Amino acid sequence: MALGFPPPQQDFLTQEVYAPSPLFTWAELQSMAADGVLTPLYEKSFTPPGLAVTPRLRARAAALVVPDRIRRKVIAGRMTAAWIYGCADAPERLSLLVDAKHRISSVRSARGCILHEVRLGQLDVVSVGGLMVTSPLRTAVDVALNVEADRALPALRMMLSKDELGVRLRLLALAVEASPRVPHKKSALRKLAALSTQPQSLPPEAAA
Numbered sequence: 001m002a003l004g005f006p007p008p009q010q011d012f013l014t015q016e017v018y019a020p021s022p023l024f025t026w027a028e029l030q031s032m033a034a035d036g037v038l039t040p041l042y043e044k045s046f047t048p049p050g051l052a053v054t055p056r057l058r059a060r061a062a063a064l065v066v067p068d069r070i071r072r073k074v075i076a077g078r079m080t081a082a083w084i085y086g087c088a089d090a091p092e093r094l095s096l097l098v099d100a101k102h103r104i105s106s107v108r109s110a111r112g113c114i115l116h117e118v119r120l121g122q123l124d125v126v127s128v129g130g131l132m133v134t135s136p137l138r139t140a141v142d143v144a145l146n147v148e149a150d151r152a153l154p155a156l157r158m159m160l161s162k163d164e165l166g167v168r169l170r171l172l173a174l175a176v177e178a179s180p181r182v183p184h185k186k187s188a189l190r191k192l193a194a195l196s197t198q199p200q201s202l203p204p205e206a207a208a
Contacts, residue, residue, distance in 0.1 A: 085162070
């Protein structure tokens, strides 16, 4: 066995998500990514190449962007949650929801994040990779209500196509209709109507 030489750099890659730390600096991570030793995940986080990127890993990467001081008070939602579930592109800025009982004024804004004050029920939030995220159904409702059609429709189609998320078009429509009087409700229902007229884009079970 050769002595006096460090093992290949890949031997150090025993964890799933890498970000600037005492182990590797930002410059070192960038260099490793340029060499193909790491694959960019989100912002300043990376994964070993070939590792399957799951909702848990995306949530962990997003959590690294959220300051510690507000992480327990915010919930990843809207297109950020859709991305975490693998149904949208990575967001330029994280959409973070703040339950109305906390008030946005009690949570100072953070770079790279957009805060929205909302009302959340017990079933609207799940924990993914150490980050609080809106449930798949709540995410789909919020995307339908708050995101423009050209971005919302592809994300909603993807969510409907993933059996593991448990979102069904009929259930989604009922949830939107049951929402209190909120802006853009009619627009959301038009988006869902557009989805129902394009069943070929969805697996048969997704429209059930």
